[in-house]
Amino acid sequence: MDVRHRLALVALLLIVPVTAWAHVSEGALVLLMPTGFYTVAGVSAVLVSVVVAAFLTPTGAARLFASRKIYLPRIGGLRFIMPAAGLMVFIAAFLAGVLGEQHPLENLMPLYLWTLLWLILPAVQMIFGDVWSRMNPWAFVALFLKESTDQTGKPCWFALVFFLVIYLFAMVDVAPDAPARLAVFSGLYWLFHLGMMLWKGPGWLARGEGFTVLFALLARLSPMAGGRIGLPGHKLHQDLHPRGQCGNNPMLSVAVFAIAMLAAGSYDGINETFWWLSQIGVNPLAFPGRSQVVAPMLMGFVMAQLTLLIGFSAICFLGWRLASRPGHFQDFFTVMSLALLPIAAGYHVAHYLTAFLVNGQYLKIAVTEMFHFSHAADHAEVYITTGFFNRPSYVRDIYVVQSCAIVIGHMLAILLSHSFALGITNNRITALKSQAPLIVFMIGYTFLGLWLLASPRGV
Numbered sequence: 001m002d003v004r005h006r007l008a009l010v011a012l013l014l015i016v017p018v019t020a021w022a023h024v025s026e027g028a029l030v031l032l033m034p035t036g037f038y039t040v041a042g043v044s045a046v047l048v049s050v051v052v053a054a055f056l057t058p059t060g061a062a063r064l065f066a067s068r069k070i071y072l073p074r075i076g077g078l079r080f081i082m083p084a085a086g087l088m089v090f091i092a093a094f095l096a097g098v099l100g101e102q103h104p105l106e107n108l109m110p111l112y113l114w115t116l117l118w119l120i121l122p123a124v125q126m127i128f129g130d131v132w133s134r135m136n137p138w139a140f141v142a143l144f145l146k147e148s149t150d151q152t153g154k155p156c157w158f159a160l161v162f163f164l165v166i167y168l169f170a171m172v173d174v175a176p177d178a179p180a181r182l183a184v185f186s187g188l189y190w191l192f193h194l195g196m197m198l199w200k201g202p203g204w205l206a207r208g209e210g211f212t213v214l215f216a217l218l219a220r221l222s223p224m225a226g227g228r229i230g231l232p233g234h235k236l237h238q239d240l241h242p243r244g245q246c247g248n249n250p251m252l253s254v255a256v257f258a259i260a261m262l263a264a265g266s267y268d269g270i271n272e273t274f275w276w277l278s279q280i281g282v283n284p285l286a287f288p289g290r291s292q293v294v295a296p297m298l299m300g301f302v303m304a305q306l307t308l309l310i311g312f313s314a315i316c317f318l319g320w321r322l323a324s325r326p327g328h329f330q331d332f333f334t335v336m337s338l339a340l341l342p343i344a345a346g347y348h349v350a351h352y353l354t355a356f357l358v359n360g361q362y363l364k365i366a367v368t369e370m371f372h373f374s375h376a377a378d379h380a381e382v383y384i385t386t387g388f389f390n391r392p393s394y395v396r397d398i399y400v401v402q403s404c405a406i407v408i409g410h411m412l413a414i415l416l417s418h419s420f421a422l423g424i425t426n427n428r429i430t431a432l433k434s435q436a437p438l439i440v441f442m443i444g445y446t447f448l449g450l451w452l453l454a455s456p457r458g459v
Helices: 005-016 035-054 058-064 076-100 108-128 157-174 178-201 202-208 210-219 233-240 253-272 276-277 296-322 328-338 341-370 376-383 392-425 428-454
Strands: 065-069 227-231
Touching: 035 392, 035 428, 058 341, 058 392, 065 233, 076 108, 076 178, 108 178, 108 210, 108 341, 157 202, 157 210, 157 253, 157 296, 178 202, 202 210, 210 253, 227 233, 233 328, 233 392, 253 296, 253 328, 253 341, 253 428, 276 376, 296 328, 296 428, 328 392, 341 392, 392 428
Parallel strands: none
Antiparallel strands: 065 227
């Protein structure tokens, strides 16, 4: 496609009226950038990480992911204040959804769920560690409950189901932002898990609630996880590194959860591209509405989940066979699946960055109104800007941040998976053999992620 054709495409996109409440990319302007150069640079950086990993020894890997203890001051009362605040914010959002203005960007309920929890909190978990466990809407009640049984190591299949249902609701439902409807769903969801906590104990959240498992996995990537500071992912490395044996690995359900996170994030980007819309027979410049594409979107989501799960399992099995079958395959599969977490995290940052830049402004206004910090909500149009989508220099900066998130995620995943392989095989050559199929997979996935950023979008 030459420059004239690209400019014509941009002009067509600019004259088509669309609703931009959930806008997540400025693909039209990105097409005018040297995206081929960025793709080559990104894939090259991942290849460099492959070379670095190839020379790692078990000792070198341990030093790479070493960490130091952080000494933080303890503030009295936070044990009760933070859980109470988390519950109060949820109740305020629920009441706003039922009683307040029903515009999605002026009501706290959709802003709380889809902007604060869905867009912002994952990044907070990745940077600062586990904040969710102290501020989730069930944490205050959990303070007064006694754990009935040891929940450590129990499978999280229920949490996986709830995670997939939440993701499907966000992607496929015809009106996922409708405040009153969303408040009812959220209230029922809260009551269900409250009942399960009262029955099974507070440990239910760690194995049965989708957000809790999702955020717990992301928190293990934080450079400040576990009260220690080090390379992002050091907590995951510490918890999962086999250290020469295969008996201390995560549950299979957690591994499948990590794969589901990556598959969901990938499909959430693919389903907006011109390519995907053409596959399901939809004109991207005349989108018929969400209600007309529920079936193909649902089918695509299920196929993405099954394809990645089966494909990655086959890749792990091939690597395991090339390494002469070290230990049990399930143990090898689980640690390699958890090594995908940095990739899923990178996709989340890249995919939702632009949505955060817009919806974050609405969230700020809603919060200031709720606490009466100002009357900015009465003049929201003055403060909301999307000017960073209209200037190529700003879009270039956004694209660079998105690209770096994807590339860094892949580089970290390669280093983690190779370190895990060293721990399982205790031999550098054997570890390299086991990683050969995974390296091909991760390089291909890097290309896919950068291609998605540069692809024009129809919705």
